[in-house]
Each structure stands twice: as C-alpha cells, then as structure tokens.
Amino acid sequence: xxxxxxxxxxxxxxxxxxxxxxxxxxxxxxxxxxxxxxxxxxxxxxxxxxxxxxxxxxxxxxxxxxxxxxxxxxxxxxxxxxxxxxxxxxxxxxxxxxxxxxxxxxxxxxxxxxxxxxxxxxxxxxxxxxxxxxxxxxxxxxxxxxxxxxxxxxxxxxxxxxxxxxxxxxxxxxxxxxxxxxxxxxxxxxxxxxxxxxxxxxxxxxxxxxxxxxxxxxxxxxxxxxxxxxxxxxxxxxxxxxxxxxxxxxxxxxxxxxxxxxxxxxxxxxxxxxxxxx
Numbered sequence: 001x002x003x004x005x006x007x008x009x010x011x012x013x014x015x016x017x018x019x020x021x022x023x024x025x026x027x028x029x030x031x032x033x034x035x036x037x038x039x040x041x042x043x044x045x046x047x048x049x050x051x052x053x054x055x056x057x058x059x060x061x062x063x064x065x066x067x068x069x070x071x072x073x074x075x076x077x078x079x080x081x082x083x084x085x086x087x088x089x090x091x092x093x094x095x096x097x098x099x100x101x102x103x104x105x106x107x108x109x110x111x112x113x114x115x116x117x118x119x120x121x122x123x124x125x126x127x128x129x130x131x132x133x134x135x136x137x138x139x140x141x142x143x144x145x146x147x148x149x150x151x152x153x154x155x156x157x158x159x160x161x162x163x164x165x166x167x168x169x170x171x172x173x174x175x176x177x178x179x180x181x182x183x184x185x186x187x188x189x190x191x192x193x194x195x196x197x198x199x200x201x202x203x204x205x206x207x208x209x210x211x212x213x214x215x216x217x218x219x220x221x222x223x224x225x226x227x228x229x230x231x232x233x234x235x236x237x238x239x240x241x242x243x244x245x246x247x248x249x250x251x252x253x254x255x256x257x258x259x260x261x262x263x264x265x266x267x268x269x270x271x272x273x274x275x276x277x278x
Contacts, residue, residue, distance in 0.1 A: 025070025133191035
C-alpha cells in the first residue's frame with residue numbers, strides 16, 4: 001500500500017505511481033498538477049508545510065505522518081519518507097497507508113482506558129473505587145499530616161432497596177454519589193467502598209474541626225430530597241472522621257477509627273458527623 005510521489009518546489013504533484021489511487025483514493029491523473037494541499041486534511045497543513053521546508057533544506061524525513069482526505073470523503077492516515085532532489089528541484093517521497101494500523105492502535109488505547117476504568121472506578125457511580133482511594137491516600141499521607149479521612153454510611157438506604165428494589169436503590173445511590181461529588185472540594189477524593197459506604201480523603205486540612213465542617217456540608221447536601229425516575233426519596237448519612245495530625249498517618253488505622261466514629265454517629269441518630277476519639 002505504498003505510493004511514490006514527486007512534487008515540485010511549490011508543492012504540486014508532478015508524478016504519482018500507480019499505487020497512488022489505493023493510497024490517496026484518486027486516480028493519479030486527477031492529482032497531477034494540483035497542489036498537495038488540496039488533498040491534505042486542513043488541520044495538517046501547517047505541520048506539513050513545516051516538514052516540507054525542512055526537507056527542502058536538506059533533511060531526509062522517514063517518519064512524518066499526516067492525513068489526506070480521499071475522494072469518497074474518508075480520512076487516510078499516511079506515513080511518509082521523503083527527500084529533496086536539488087538536481088530536479090523536486091521532493092521525492094514514498095507514502096504508506098497506515099489507516100488500518102492507526103484505527104487498530106486507537107481501539108487498543110480505548111480498550112486500555114476501559115480496563116483502567118474498570119480497575120480503578122466504580123461502574124455504578126463512576127467514583128474512584130477502594131483500590132484508587134488507597135493509592136491516592138497513601139501518596140497524600142506520605143507528604144503531609146494535614147489529611148483527614150471521612151467514612152460515610154447512608155442511613156435508611158436498606159429500606160429503599162427492600163421496599164422498592166435494587167434498580168431503584170441504584171438510582172438513589174447514584175444520585176447520592178453525585179450530591180457528594182458536587183459538594184467536596186476540588187482537591188479532595190471521594191470514593192465508593194461498596195454498598196452504601198463512601199469515603200472521602202480531605203487534603204489541606206489544618207485542624208479536625210475543619211473536616212467536621214465539610215462533613216456536615218456533605219450531610220446537608222444529602223438531606224435534600226432525591227428525585228429519580230421512580231420517585232422521591234429522603235436519606236441521611238452518618239459520618240466518622242479521623243485526622244492524620246491527631247490520629248497518625250497509618251491509613252488502615254485512620255480508616256478503622258473513622259469507621260468506629262461513624263458507628264458512634266449512627267447511634268446518636270441520622271444526619272450526624274463525629275470525630276474519632278484520640
């Protein structure tokens with residue numbers, strides 16, 4: 001799938017081999033005498049002009065890529081090898097059609113992105129999962145003790161699942177996750193651990209009271225009625241908080257303390273955030 005081409009110093013085709021029709025989608029006679037820029041994808045004009053100038057200055061290019069638009073409107077991805085002939089005052093080039101390879105590489109990249117998404121993000125809510133959270137939290141704790149961990153458990157969510165079914169429960173859970181996402185700070189990390197349990201990594205926290213204030217804001221956001229396709233629902237949350245500057249920088253210990261504080265908050269009643277004991 002190669003084509004041999006010769007263009008003059010103005011970029012007009014003066015010769016195209018028979019393979020040109022397979023590569024460019026035009027019979028060679030329809031391209032001879034015309035500027036190559038009539039066929040090059042508009043977004044690649046500037047880069048192609050720059051490379052053409054380098055070739056005319058004596059550089060031999062073997063791996064330049066650009067796109068041509070074929071007669072039928074398809075976009076062809078081409079790999080070029082080119083040099084300048086001073087004697088002929090022309091650029092001589094070989095074009096290889098790499099369209100299939102390009103699309104295959106794109107598909108591989110998309111597959112890898114999907115696999116990464118599955119590995120690090122919860123499929124229902126789109127939030128980071130436990131694995132992602134642990135990695136991010138360990139990194140943060142390695143560099144600072146101004147870190148707090150908040151363990152969030154939705155109250156009365158089991159009743160929604162039992163009374164309305166898991167499909168409705170999933171809608172409510174997704175809506176609750178979005179509420180939490182909308183009310184954390186841009187540099188904090190919200191993750192779903194599983195079921196109706198979430199955890200937040202608060203960074204740049206100067207004291208534990210600030211973490212409690214943010215947690216109360218999250219609780220307030222959840223207290224507003226959740227509207228989904230199958231009805232309206234009211235939920236609250238119990239939140240437990242551990243602060244690295246107070247409780248140490250061991251992530252497992254922080255999560256355990258935050259979990260214990262969450263259960264203490266739940267015993268006090270819904271809509272409550274509590275700091276872990278020292």
